[in-house]
Amino acid sequence: MTDASRSTDLDLGGIAEYSSPLTEYRGTRVLEPPAAFAAWTTFVSHASVRAMTVAPVSRITWIATWAGVLAWDRRDEYAYRRYSSEHGLAGTPSCIAVAGDDRPWVGHVEGGLSFFDGGRWYPYEYLRNERVVAIAAGARASLWVATPDGILAVARDERPIGLVRGDGRCSGASALLDDNGAVLVASAAGVFRASERTGVERFGDAMLRECTAILRTTDGRVVVGSTKGITFPDGFRIATDDGDPAIVALAATRRGLWALTRTGIARIEKRRWLTIDLPEGVAAPRAIAVATPNDESLWIGTDRLVCGFHPTADPQWDVDFLPTHAEDILSNAARCVVGDRETAYIGTSSGQFIGKSDGSWSYDAELVDVRSMITIARPGQETIWALTWPGGVVRRRVDSNEWLPVLLGRDGLPRALVTSWIGDPHVLVGSTLIDLTNEPRVVSGTMPVDARAVIHAPEQKWFAATDRGLFELDEGEWSLVSRIGSVPISALGTAFVQLWVGVPGALWTWVNAEWMKFALSYGGVAWTEPISAITHSKRADTLWCACGGRVARVDLATGTVLEAHDRFDSGVCGDQITGLAEIADCLWVVSRAGIARYQL
Numbered sequence: 001m002t003d004a005s006r007s008t009d010l011d012l013g014g015i016a017e018y019s020s021p022l023t024e025y026r027g028t029r030v031l032e033p034p035a036a037f038a039a040w041t042t043f044v045s046h047a048s049v050r051a052m053t054v055a056p057v058s059r060i061t062w063i064a065t066w067a068g069v070l071a072w073d074r075r076d077e078y079a080y081r082r083y084s085s086e087h088g089l090a091g092t093p094s095c096i097a098v099a100g101d102d103r104p105w106v107g108h109v110e111g112g113l114s115f116f117d118g119g120r121w122y123p124y125e126y127l128r129n130e131r132v133v134a135i136a137a138g139a140r141a142s143l144w145v146a147t148p149d150g151i152l153a154v155a156r157d158e159r160p161i162g163l164v165r166g167d168g169r170c171s172g173a174s175a176l177l178d179d180n181g182a183v184l185v186a187s188a189a190g191v192f193r194a195s196e197r198t199g200v201e202r203f204g205d206a207m208l209r210e211c212t213a214i215l216r217t218t219d220g221r222v223v224v225g226s227t228k229g230i231t232f233p234d235g236f237r238i239a240t241d242d243g244d245p246a247i248v249a250l251a252a253t254r255r256g257l258w259a260l261t262r263t264g265i266a267r268i269e270k271r272r273w274l275t276i277d278l279p280e281g282v283a284a285p286r287a288i289a290v291a292t293p294n295d296e297s298l299w300i301g302t303d304r305l306v307c308g309f310h311p312t313a314d315p316q317w318d319v320d321f322l323p324t325h326a327e328d329i330l331s332n333a334a335r336c337v338v339g340d341r342e343t344a345y346i347g348t349s350s351g352q353f354i355g356k357s358d359g360s361w362s363y364d365a366e367l368v369d370v371r372s373m374i375t376i377a378r379p380g381q382e383t384i385w386a387l388t389w390p391g392g393v394v395r396r397r398v399d400s401n402e403w404l405p406v407l408l409g410r411d412g413l414p415r416a417l418v419t420s421w422i423g424d425p426h427v428l429v430g431s432t433l434i435d436l437t438n439e440p441r442v443v444s445g446t447m448p449v450d451a452r453a454v455i456h457a458p459e460q461k462w463f464a465a466t467d468r469g470l471f472e473l474d475e476g477e478w479s480l481v482s483r484i485g486s487v488p489i490s491a492l493g494t495a496f497v498q499l500w501v502g503v504p505g506a507l508w509t510w511v512n513a514e515w516m517k518f519a520l521s522y523g524g525v526a527w528t529e530p531i532s533a534i535t536h537s538k539r540a541d542t543l544w545c546a547c548g549g550r551v552a553r554v555d556l557a558t559g560t561v562l563e564a565h566d567r568f569d570s571g572v573c574g575d576q577i578t579g580l581a582e583i584a585d586c587l588w589v590v591s592r593a594g595i596a597r598y599q600l
Contacts, residue, residue, distance in 0.1 A: 029079045030325045036088035036120040040571025043353065043361060044084050044594035046070060047328040049301025051095050052289035057102040059291060063301060064093035064106060067332055067573075067594055069121075072306070072322060074291065080322055085596065086571035088121035090114045092593050095134050101141040103156075107132025110549070110567065110575045113145065115156060123568045126160050127152070136176035136183070144183040146173035151185055151194050163194045170200060174212045177222070184222065186211035191224055205235055213250045215257075218293045223257065225250050230259060230268060238273050240266060251290045251298065258298050260288045265300065267311065279317055282307050329363055332573070334590035338373045338384075339583035340398065344597075345384055346579075346590050347373050352386065353595060357584035366403060367394070372417040376425055385425055387417050393427055393436075409440030420456040428454055433462065444473055455492040457499040457510065465489035470501055470508075483515040484508050493534025495543035496556060502531025507545065507559060518559020520547060535580040539600075544582060549575025551589055551598075571596045 035041070044067035051064040063070040068084040083089055091108035098104050106114045106121075111131050113124035127145070134146040143154040149171050151164040164170045169189045177184040182195035184203055188210055193203040204222065213225030224231045225247030229239025239245035243263040251258040256269030265276040265285055278285070287301035297310045305328075308318035331350035338345050346353040347370025355361045372387040375398075385395040385406070393406040393414055408414065412430040419425060424437040431447040433454060434440050444462065447454070448471050451464040462473040463481075467488045470481040480486070484501065491502030501508040505528040506519045520527040529548025537544050541556045551572055552564045565572055574593030581588045587598040 028321055028323050030323060031079050031081045033081050033083060033087055033119060035086040035571070037086055037569075037571050039599045040086045041359065041597045041599070042067075042084045042086045042571050042573060042594055043327055043330060043355065043597070044068065044332050044573060045328045045330045046082060046084075047305060047324060048303045049286045049305065050093055052287045052299060052301045052306075053096050053098050053104070054289050054291050054299075055098045055102045055104065056292075061289065061291070061299060061306075062096055062098065062104045063287075063306060064096040066092060069093060069096065069104070069106060069116075070305075070322070082325060083116075083121060084571075084594070085567060085573050088114065088123070090121075090123040090128075091567045092574050094132055097135045097137050097143065099137050099141050099143050100139065103141065105135055105143055107135045107145065112568070113143075113154065124154065124156070127154075128568065134173050134176050136178060138178050138183070139181065144176045144178060146170075146176055146185065148172055151176075151183060153183075153196075161196065163196060164200055167200055169202075170194060175214045175225075177214045177216060184214055186214040186224060191222075204233065205231060213247050215250045215252050217252045217257070218254050223250065223252075225259065230257070232271070236271060238268060238271060240273055240275060242275060249288050251288050252293060253290055253296050254293050255296055258288055258290065260285055260300075265298070265309070276309065281319055282317065329365070330595070332594045333592050334595050335371060335578050335592075336373050337579040337581040337588050337590045338375050339581045339588070340375050340377060340382060342584050343398075344581055344583050344586075344588045345373055345375065346588065346595055347371065347386060355588065355595070355597065357586050359597075364401075367391070372415075374417045374419050374425060376419065376423060378423070385417055387414050387427070393417065395425075406436060407440065408434060408436070410434060410442075415451075416453060418454050418456065421458055421460060426454075426456075444476070444478070446476075446478060448478055452489075453492050455494070455499065458494065458497045459499070459510070463492065463499065463501075465492050465501070481515070484517075488530065490530035491532055491534050491545070493536070493543070493545075495534070495536040496541065498556070500534050500543065500545075502534055502545065502547075504528055504530045505547070507531060507534070507554065509556075518554070520545075520552065520554070520559065520561055522550075522552065522561040522564045532577050533580040535582060537582055544580050544587060546577035546580055546589075549577060551577065551580065551587070565598070571598070 046065040046067045048066050054061050061072045068089050072080040090112050091110040093106045094109045095107040104116045112128040114121045130147045136144045138144050145152045145154050152160040154160045170185045173185045173187045175186040185192045190208045191203045194200050210227040227246040229245045231237045246262050249260040259266045267274045283302035283304040285300045289299045305322045310316045331348040333349040336347045344355040351365040352367045369389045374385045376383045382398045383395050394403040396403045416428045431449050432445045433443040448466050450466045453465040464471045469486045470484050470489045471478045487503050493500045499510045508517050531547050533546040535544050542553050550564050550566045553562045573591045576592040579590040585600050589596040
């Protein structure tokens with residue numbers, strides 16, 4: 001095996017000229033396609049790219065981001081379309097590929113697949129609960145799919161065909177490649193060929209390990225990327241000696257290869273390596289693609305959408321030709337939501353989102369890493385409070401932009417904000433619950449140390465949620481609510497003057513001086529996942545809760561689920577829902593994958 005890591009004297013004409021000019025496009029527009037779910041609107045950032053591919057017939061560049069998919073038709077470079085969960089996508093994209101019928105498919109982090117047809121996305125009916133880690137085009141309209149422990153063949157209206165299941169050699173595949181009715185699987189164990197007829201066989205170099213990318217060159221050779229560099233069929237290996245040699249992705253053209261490494265971009269031609277220096281103003285590369293094998297230009301997905309590099313005699317970088325959308329300043333990691341009459345205040349990992357029922361919104365980036373929020377509705381003195389890390393607790397009047405620090409009167413890490421039943425602000429610091437109404441006053445200094453949430457119930461009692469069960473404060477002492485038992489408490493809330501407690505697959509409530517349990521189910525399927533959020537509904541005798549990625553309206557008297565929405569049939573972003581709030585005529589659904597608003 002030859003190590004060509006130091007062969008960097010490649011003559012590529014103008015490619016070696018690092019100080020190539022930058023071109024910026026200012027007239028490109030962002031188009032919002034019609035929503036597949038008309039009552040839903042999402043607020044998400046598409047700025048960070050995860051994967052890219054180009055349709056061989058239409059030449060549309062399909063770009064998978066942390067929030068959905070962008071479609072850029074290079075025949076109309078002055079516009080691109082922006083697709084999110086409201087357009088039918090069933091979750092956060094993990095990978096993207098275009099099948100032989102020119103139809104794009106997306107694999108999802110949370111599980112399942114989506115395909116594009118007729119202007120919107122549709123979920124594939126199967127594999128909904130299996131995380132998809134890699135996909136590749138198969139014969140005609142079929143698709144090869146890798147899950148954490150399997151390799152399958154998928155066609156749009158048919159059940160998947162399992163080729164491999166539980167074979168450690170193919171587990172955790174990084175990349176797939178069609179091979180005349182079989183599929184080549186690049187994994188940590190090497191490269192393997194899988195088919196229905198022959199099963200799993202090693203392909204190529206038996207010593208190759210930690211494989212991360214695989215492609216077929218324009219002359220039909222299979223080239224493999226790994227943590228050690230690029231390996232050709234005859235065993236020749238090439239890698240950079242400048243930084244990390246690990247290959248993230250490969251793209252082939254008629255003259256050579258493009259490689260994305262963990263540290264940048266490289267061109268490989270005539271088995272020689274040249275690192276392409278990124279000019280100032282180009283964000284960190286995350287994915288690469290070429291339009292056609294005859295087009296040497298490289299499209300690069302970054303943390304600020306897409307840029308292009310053209311290796312002509314006068315090489316040139318194109319930046320900002322896909323302009324950012326207004327929502328691209330947002331963080332998709334939303335953690336909590338509270339509200340007042342018309343406004344939702346949503347805490348995210350990089351700021352506070354402020355949404356109105358009419359669809360308008362603003363973003364306060366002064367707050368960073370918002371963990372908890374409350375609103376205090378005193379007439380003429382309405383305030384919003386926020387707990388941020390490492391900034392601590394701050395507050396401001398709703399009619400002001402100035403955040404003021406709140407003195408807690410005690411050292412320690414603030415963990416959560418909460419209001420009493422009559423609307424007074426409290427904070428949980430370590431194992432101490434503090435009333436912040438006037439001067440800080442300790443309510444309890446012996447909170448359960450593992451309390452994840454605390455609530456003041458209509459009965460004027462404090463309760464704490466832990467993995468060991470629900471604890472109640474009575475005469476200064478915390479004790480386990482034995483009726484519920486030692487089960488993890490995942491959510492607390494109030495609705496229609498009742499305390500509601502979320503556990504896996506069920507809700508408990510305190511009514512008529514006793515605890516009552518409602519097991520949740522819908523469509524004949526019992527739910528088993530933890531309840532992650534509870535909030536009141538303005539519709540008589542119902543509440544909203546989130547369970548396992550579903551948003552459900554529940555009848556208070558019987559525990560019957562009256563309606564349910566999830567990432568497959570609504571605009572819910574992903575399946576890790578962190579908060580719910582019904583404000584005016586809208587339900588706000590926040591998750592670790594974005595913000596959604598449901599028009600009631």
